Amino acid sequence: MHVLFCNWRDTAHPEGGGSEFYVEQMARGLVERGHRVTIAAAAFEGAAADETVEGVRFVRSGAKFGVYLHIFARLLTGRYGRVDVVVDVQNGLPFFTRWATRKPVVVLLHHVHREQWPVVYPGLVGRVGWWIESRLAPRLYRRSRYVTVSQATRLELVDLGIDRDRIAIVHNGSTPAPRLGGPRSTTPRLCVLGRLVPHKQVEHAIDALADLVDQYPELTLDVAGDGWWDAELREHAAARGVADRVTFHGFVDNATKHRLLAEAWVMAMPSLKEGWGLVVAEAGQHGTPTVAYASAGGTQESIDHKDSGILVDTPAQLTKAIDEILADPSWRRFLGDGARTKAASLSWEASQSRFAEEIARAAGR
Structure with a gap:
């Protein structure tokens, strides 16, 4: 299958972090299982607009907020090619992919942003953002499966009205650390x-x-x-x-x-x-x-x-x-x-297998 991840950033982005690392681990796991994977994300200075890294294709366009419109328009007009499953990675806001494609959509969400909205965007912007996340998105994706990384987030999603049986938990794994010489600091x-x-x-x-x-x-x-x-x-x-x-x-x-x-x-x-x-x-x-x-x-x-x-x-x-x-x-x-x-005790391989099962389930395979 061709799986399209719609993500705000990727790990090469200056503001990339753990959630982006998780997305790319899942993407590589799908590639290893024979699928074709594209990650659509925001452009940034010095980044290639289209490149393939470790079998995963990265297509970058739009800036911090413009990326939402860019990805929606490209998916709607078929510019990512034939797509079998879309993974809508919701970092506060969805990409509204349910309105851009008839293909199965899986929502990947690390945590609910109830507390962050008023801190990062105080006032009207934060209230609108939280309304979209808590009211509009659950309704828009009411037929989609969800993947999250913890039971805590799963319970928050249930509180937003999302059916418990549509939410799968796929934990983070752990990458072996590079070998390092030298002792721990002698001072605190x-x-x-x-x-x-x-x-x-x-x-x-x-x-x-x-x-x-x-x-x-x-x-x-x-x-x-x-x-x-x-x-x-x-x-x-x-x-x-x-x-x-x-x-x-x-x-x-x-x-x-x-x-x-x-x-x-x-x-x-x-x-x-x-x-x-x-x-x-x-x-x-x-x-x-x-x-x-x-x-x-x-x-x-x-x-x-x-x-x-x-x-x-x-x-x-x-x-x-x-x-x-x-x-x-x-x-x-x-x-x-x-x-x-x-x-x-944490394994990326186990998480990748579990995620691949969810993708197959969403596709009806």
Whole structure:
């Protein structure tokens, strides 16, 4: 079959992240099973408009918001060729593919954006966005199958009126980490990995650092990732008096990312919402435990509380949990061993097989 993924970005995009990595893992799994796969995504500076990477064709057009219109028009007019199944990847907004094709449409959704809309787009824009996601999209895709990455998101979709039996869960896998030399940092280090946007709440990690520096004079924080909230975060670090202790690495390559994870004593994930939290397993491969908010949703499944990491409810609890891990080497090793075991239990191959089954089911095969 020819499977078309309609996605906001791809992993080569400067703002690409874990959800884009998941999409491309599923796409490669379909290619390995003999299918033809196209990923339609936004264009960006320096990117090829049409290229094939590891058997997956990438077609890029439109910018951050224009990509929705571009993909809809191209699908409607058949410019992607004959398509057998469409995967509409909903990052807040759908691509309205149900109106552009009569072919089966599978909705891939990592998490519901109820909390993000008023944070990222306060006012009317956020209210309209949430109305589209919560009211219009469930009705538009009422005959489509859904794939999501966690039970938490599945329950949120059920709350939006989507039939439980139309929602499949396909978890994230775990990619073996590159071999790295050198020991863990001899001084306490925190790290945060992800896009620098408001709903990732990196400020909470900076606040934890500021609150703990008197107890740990050598404590530092590595922030890996890029995004439009970068300047605000730097200002926040300066306002808290820890600008000299926070290193903003920007976008990093895979080797650098894993080096930072391996050196860290704790990874903080203060995100407002996560469908799963791919970086939790990446940190776990190095025996680095994660502290995250339980209310983020998917973290309740990517982290086994008090076994592979810690789940908390408030910023004060986040700081306290980090403090306890930094202060107790045996507790840190226990959680690190659990994080490593949890990461090893996740398989991209198993997830790809499960996703391929859902594609076949949608196509009636």
